[in-house]
Amino acid sequence: MGGITPFTATDYPGLLAAAIFVQGCPWRCGYCHNPHLQERTRASPIAWNDVLSLLERRKGLIDAVVFSGGEPAIDPCLADAITQVRDAGFKIGMHSGGTHPQRLQSVLPLLDWIGLDVKANFADYADITKVRGSGVAALTSLKAVLASGVDYECRTTAHPALLPEAKLLQIAQTLAAMGVKNYALQAFRMQGCADPALNNRMVGNYPSPGLVEQLGKLFPNFTMRRG
Numbered sequence: 001m002g003g004i005t006p007f008t009a010t011d012y013p014g015l016l017a018a019a020i021f022v023q024g025c026p027w028r029c030g031y032c033h034n035p036h037l038q039e040r041t042r043a044s045p046i047a048w049n050d051v052l053s054l055l056e057r058r059k060g061l062i063d064a065v066v067f068s069g070g071e072p073a074i075d076p077c078l079a080d081a082i083t084q085v086r087d088a089g090f091k092i093g094m095h096s097g098g099t100h101p102q103r104l105q106s107v108l109p110l111l112d113w114i115g116l117d118v119k120a121n122f123a124d125y126a127d128i129t130k131v132r133g134s135g136v137a138a139l140t141s142l143k144a145v146l147a148s149g150v151d152y153e154c155r156t157t158a159h160p161a162l163l164p165e166a167k168l169l170q171i172a173q174t175l176a177a178m179g180v181k182n183y184a185l186q187a188f189r190m191q192g193c194a195d196p197a198l199n200n201r202m203v204g205n206y207p208s209p210g211l212v213e214q215l216g217k218l219f220p221n222f223t224m225r226r227g
């Protein structure tokens, strides 16, 4: 485990939660806010039993536990970890980039909610992740989520240097055509971003109100997050 946040009101929709950060991610997005979690080290900064003990003490104070990262699906023990937390009585959420579709599919029956990143048009994924073939993994993951019936949100991080508005619209149209109902656009935040080339390049009215209005018409549930 890379760490734990014992209390968060923003990581599971509508519920107070703890967030567990799993170490490791095979992708290298420039806007990653947890670049210190991209490498998977041999020694875990926090022992799993300590995580379980902390959660035990949070009973009654939080309703859910969110597995985040890094990329939680990188961990071969993910299903066991989720099962233990579930058995302790918590609802289970997960944040994923869709890096490992098979493992994701195997844990979907254990989840109550998932937030799945959609980083780009699937053919352009390597522009963001720096990893060839990542779009295929992401698309397969998205199809698995939609087929599972698990509550979900698809979300895209919007940065004008990476995703001009025409691309944002293409992504949204692709998702709407696939049957995505819950979609959020998240304006890039500089805090924690490791890539100086991306900082200070946000444009004041990006994404524009006109685009936001267009996207709002494509989905039953659309959210624009700024700041």
Ligand code: SF4
Pocket: 025, 026, 027, 028, 029, 031, 032, 033, 034, 035, 038, 069, 070, 071, 097
């Ligand atoms: S997929 Fe997520 S955790 Fe991995 S590098 Fe990209 S933003 Fe960071």
